[in-house]
Amino acid sequence: MVHMMPNVGERAPEFTLPDQDGQERSLADYRGGFVLLYFYPKDGTPGCTAQACAIRDRFSDFAARGAAVLGVSVDSAASHRKFADKHKLPFTLLSDEEKTVVRRYGVWRKKKFMGKEFDGIVRTSFLIDPEGKIAKVYERVKPATHAEEVLADIEALRA
Numbered sequence: 001m002v003h004m005m006p007n008v009g010e011r012a013p014e015f016t017l018p019d020q021d022g023q024e025r026s027l028a029d030y031r032g033g034f035v036l037l038y039f040y041p042k043d044g045t046p047g048c049t050a051q052a053c054a055i056r057d058r059f060s061d062f063a064a065r066g067a068a069v070l071g072v073s074v075d076s077a078a079s080h081r082k083f084a085d086k087h088k089l090p091f092t093l094l095s096d097e098e099k100t101v102v103r104r105y106g107v108w109r110k111k112k113f114m115g116k117e118f119d120g121i122v123r124t125s126f127l128i129d130p131e132g133k134i135a136k137v138y139e140r141v142k143p144a145t146h147a148e149e150v151l152a153d154i155e156a157l158r159a
Helices: 046-057 059-064 077-087 100-104 147-158
Strands: 017-020 024-026 035-039 068-073 092-095 108-113 114-122 126-127 132-140
Touching: 017 092, 024 077, 024 092, 046 068, 046 077, 046 147, 059 068, 059 147, 108 132, 114 132, 132 147
Parallel strands: 035 068, 068 092
Antiparallel strands: 017 024, 035 126, 108 114, 126 132
16 A cells, blocks of 8 residues: 655654654654654665764754654664664654554655665655644755755744
């Protein structure tokens, strides 16, 4: 079953997933502030590491704007814990091993790599506003500059 991505202005689909410590986290827990919900293919891969570290390096700027950061992949909570520890990631990583949330957000798709076709997460982010609505969808994420782009958008939306 193919799910469509939620569009700007629509309510962000609710979910509850375990974080890197096995604690259940719900999107509703973050209502009242901005949320960067970013979906990434795999812990420890070059692009995902670059993206996570770029967000880590600007994390104080997200916090200063009252914005939460939630990274989601289909890796296990234990894999997330190792990834977070290795790179000193100060934000929450959520484990979607059942692939329910990646499907609900329309980011689990056919991909091609080195001539092979497979299902996987297409690197995509959603900026969710304090009311729980999608404020912006980022489909062609550049891992190294994504944090700056999102912070600029939060500033523009708050103005």
